[in-house]
Amino acid sequence: MASPSLYWLRNDLRLTDNAALTAAAAQGPVIFLYVLDDETPGDRRLGGASRWWLHKSLEALSAKVPLVLRRGAADKVIAAMLKESGATSVHFTRDYAPWSGDLERRVKVVAETAGASCHRYGGFLLHEPEAIRNGSGEPYKVYTPFSKACFAAGEPKPLKPVPKFRAYDGQLKSDTLADWTLLPTKPDWAKGMAAHWTPGEAGAAQRLRDFIADGLEFYADERDRPDRDVTSRLSPYLRFGEISPAQCWHAVRAAQVAAGGKLDRAAEKFLKEVLWREFSYHLLHHWPTLPEKPFRPEFAAFPWSENAKALSAWQKGRTGYPIVDAGMRELWVTGIMHNRVRMIAASFLIKDLLIPWQEGERWFWDTLVDADIGNNAASWQWVAGCGADAAPYFRIFNPVLQGEKFDPAGAYVKKWLPELAHLPDEFVHRPWEAPALVLKAAGVELGKNYPHPVVDHGKARDRALEAFKVIKGSA
Ligand SMILES: Cc1cc2nc3c(=O)[nH]c(=O)nc-3n(C[C@H](O)[C@H](O)[C@H](O)COP(=O)(O)OP(=O)(O)OC[C@H]3O[C@@H](n4cnc5c(N)ncnc54)[C@H](O)[C@@H]3O)c2cc1C
CATH class of the missing domain: 1.25.40.80 (Serine Threonine Protein Phosphatase 5, Tetratricopeptide repeat)
Known part of the structure; x- marks a missing residue:
């Protein structure tokens, strides 16, 4: 009988168009190994929303194939698995996170030490x-x-069709998904995500x-x-x-x-x-430092400000700028935010509040279901003006005009900020300009059920441009 082949599942949780699985299946009975590796990425372990998604995704996959779930540094787990199973080949899809190249090299070494061949495929x-x-x-x-x-x-x-495969039927110990406690419990903040996604x-x-x-x-x-x-x-x-x-x-x-x-x-x-x-x-x-350091090094000297209160208002969707707040609340409930609103919310954090883009990147890392080490880092740097081919720093989004242009009737804002649902359209992106009687009729009490703006955008814009002068000579 052919010896088993070890298919190491990573960011390729599918059976269709999967070169690594196709090759593993051609070699012998397949061991479907997923490793929850919180060690190798260091402080870049998966964020909360991603952990929720991973649980659900593995649950769906386990209905189709028998998964072996293990926890630990992936190279060590693979070394142990090769020993336990006698697998003679390892197959996996290439990953591009900054820590992945070294990890893949270590996996190759452990495979070859165990006398197994090691194969890496594209596809991501x-x-x-x-x-x-x-x-x-x-x-x-x-x-x-x-x-x-x-x-x-x-x-x-x-595309590659789902390959014909035989799953390895030898006894291998596996964790249960529940062991990994990937789902939130108290409080269960993922209810909105469950309603939104499959x-x-x-x-x-x-x-x-x-x-x-x-x-x-x-x-x-x-x-x-x-x-x-x-x-x-x-x-x-x-x-x-x-x-x-x-x-x-x-x-x-x-x-x-x-x-x-x-x-x-x-x-x-x-x-x-x-x-x-x-x-x-x-x-x-x-440029593997992209998630942490500005692509354009002159931005390392940018005079950011520390403002824990403003950061918290931004995270909670309580800045007083409706389009920003609607985006941050959509994010909290569903784990996603529309791209245009991501740009507006990110610009607001970086330029109106002068908070370092890395703070926003980290918040998105924890709360987005699509939190992605490449897209998130590159996009935050793009908005901050310090990335490759980025929007120039001095192009500062006006959250009111952006809201009025891209959400003209305020439907998006009203969906995510029900406290503003009865405001007339003309004030929905600028509630502080509404006459007292209009606010009253709409049930809006600024400072009570919806905040006053945390900053005046005009002044914040001037402050941001002033701050930019510090590095402008070199930028
Ligand atoms: C501050 C900020 C942070 C972001 N963080 C992430 C992130 O963590 N993960 C992520 O996948 N995207 C991120 N994006 C990019 C973009 O917002 C999302 O990819 C997009 O909103 C996903 O929605 P969609 O699938 O409906 O996109 P669609 O418009 O349907 O696009 C199709 C696919 O193309 C890719 N894509 C679309 N727009 C972009 C873009 N601007 N940059 C890179 N890829 C893009 C995505 O994979 C997307 O699924 C970020 C953007 C900003 C401004």
């Missing part, structure tokens, strides 16, 4: 970071030429179908509108690999072809967003 990205380089052979630092190079590299490979491969496939049926045609024109539900909401599924970017790409291309030209603009726009994810990961691979 469309293109490996080594494959997309500029004319001088350097990594791209600017998105547009990067995306052109990706398009020029051609369409992703055809983690797992089937949920991902359904989400993609729904997006193509209902969202794609509006995507190019309305993707910036938080009051319209037209974006794909695929980010957490991509984050955990419950769907591959190639699956998204091919499905959208197929819809584009079927529509005979009507979806060309929408499809291009969507694929370009998928390439922003790609860009973030390529940056992260080449």
